[in-house]
Amino acid sequence: MADQTIVCRCEDVTREDILAAINAGCRTLDEIKRVTRAGMGPCQGRTCRNLIAQELAKIYGISVEDVLMPTFRAPVEPVKVGVLAQAYQEEEGENK
Amino acid sequence: MKDIEVLIIGGGPAGLCAASAAASMGAKVLICERNQDLGGQLMIQTGKFFGNKHAGMRGFQIGAELLQEIAAYPQIEVWTGATVLGIYEDGVVTCLYQGEHQKIKPAKIIIATGASENFLSFPGNDLPGVYAAGAAETLVHAGVKPAERVLMVGAGNIGLTVSYQLKQSGVDVAAVIEVMPQIGGYLVHASKLQRCGIPIKTSMTIAEAYGNGKVEGAKIVKLDENRQVIPGSEEDIVCDAICLSVGLSPLAELCWLAGCKMACIRELGGCVPLVDQTMETTVSGVYAAGDVSGLEEATTAMLEGRLAGISAAAALGYKVDQAAEMQEACRRELKTLRSGPMSEKIRHGLEKMAAKRGAVVC
Numbered sequence: 001m002a003d004q005t006i007v008c009r010c011e012d013v014t015r016e017d018i019l020a021a022i023n024a025g026c027r028t029l030d031e032i033k034r035v036t037r038a039g040m041g042p043c044q045g046r047t048c049r050n051l052i053a054q055e056l057a058k059i060y061g062i063s064v065e066d067v068l069m070p071t072f073r074a075p076v077e078p079v080k081v082g083v084l085a086q087a088y089q090e091e092e093g094e095n096k
Numbered sequence: 097m098k099d100i101e102v103l104i105i106g107g108g109p110a111g112l113c114a115a116s117a118a119a120s121m122g123a124k125v126l127i128c129e130r131n132q133d134l135g136g137q138l139m140i141q142t143g144k145f146f147g148n149k150h151a152g153m154r155g156f157q158i159g160a161e162l163l164q165e166i167a168a169y170p171q172i173e174v175w176t177g178a179t180v181l182g183i184y185e186d187g188v189v190t191c192l193y194q195g196e197h198q199k200i201k202p203a204k205i206i207i208a209t210g211a212s213e214n215f216l217s218f219p220g221n222d223l224p225g226v227y228a229a230g231a232a233e234t235l236v237h238a239g240v241k242p243a244e245r246v247l248m249v250g251a252g253n254i255g256l257t258v259s260y261q262l263k264q265s266g267v268d269v270a271a272v273i274e275v276m277p278q279i280g281g282y283l284v285h286a287s288k289l290q291r292c293g294i295p296i297k298t299s300m301t302i303a304e305a306y307g308n309g310k311v312e313g314a315k316i317v318k319l320d321e322n323r324q325v326i327p328g329s330e331e332d333i334v335c336d337a338i339c340l341s342v343g344l345s346p347l348a349e350l351c352w353l354a355g356c357k358m359a360c361i362r363e364l365g366g367c368v369p370l371v372d373q374t375m376e377t378t379v380s381g382v383y384a385a386g387d388v389s390g391l392e393e394a395t396t397a398m399l400e401g402r403l404a405g406i407s408a409a410a411a412l413g414y415k416v417d418q419a420a421e422m423q424e425a426c427r428r429e430l431k432t433l434r435s436g437p438m439s440e441k442i443r444h445g446l447e448k449m450a451a452k453r454g455a456v457v458c
Contacts, residue, residue: 005217005219006222009215044349046345047215048215049345050214050215050366051216063362065360065362067360069352069358072349072353074181074182074184074190075181075190075192076180076350076353083195083196083197086197087196087197
């Protein structure tokens, strides 16, 4: 849609969705993530994190440098569950 | 579990220089590179470098030289197509390699993951035909003409040099627009575009992209000194692609996972690990070099990588007597490269980092 402004490409979250979440009281990237799923897709927020931080900074009148970053967790890229399961099974075998 | 002395995450300019420096001192090195090829963005850069010993060489030629250096060291192992997934409290690094979940136990880690391109929010930004400039550059390198006529958003060095590469590849560049009142990149790059008749419009931004199912054009607008849109300034640009070169952000997730103390420093491009003058982060044995520790250029990334490689190898006990002098030589060269007026931003960023770290940074 040409009239949409996409902020999170992975989860199809628009700028309007982000502003609505902020209006509803979200103050951090983590809160916006939990409400809208922005940042929870395959790229793990690499595209949208800065854009959302800029919106938060603008609305709350703070520097982008002072926007609280979300918590980063492994794996930093998507991994098939089968790959992890195989590694787990092999490790179990080694320990027996 | 694979044991290794120095694990280098990222095989771009910083990672490769870190690898050859550590190996030259005697350390056993493993490079994990996410892509199928080493060399990072250097391999697709056709512009000539200036600065230090690589002055006059083209990016891909410098890359080829680095690859030769790496190949000369039998103690450097290279995993390509290897994505590092996590760094854990016990020092174990996990990596997806050849379809398997691998565990690595390195004595030292050098994080040289580089940066990713920023995105911009404007209506129509999800239309097919909206590219990151680096993506367009990658397509050109692969022999694919990405579009017939592009609008380049951003007149930093990437925007300018990619515009020139596109022009050389037979793509018409409608205009380069820049939100700031002045061109951000080197004037030598800007001049080349202007000699081709490509207009560079400053204090302008993209208001929207339009098109039916794909980019067919863009509306651009003029900004006043407070970055507010000047009414009636709208211009229509007919194009089938829009390239965004609106800055980069350090790819620092692994630094967060390693527990490094981080700081968001605007002049360095975003959240970066606080490093000291050996490129060591606040986590002992974990180093960071290149764009991940502050956005700069390939020339400085290579020197930072070298410095990190020397530091990691010396910390393992290799050539300890010569290390201090070698480190100092890297720092001197970095200082020279950062002495010009174009480096004012990075100098300011590094000062901020030093204040936050409470120690001298290089």
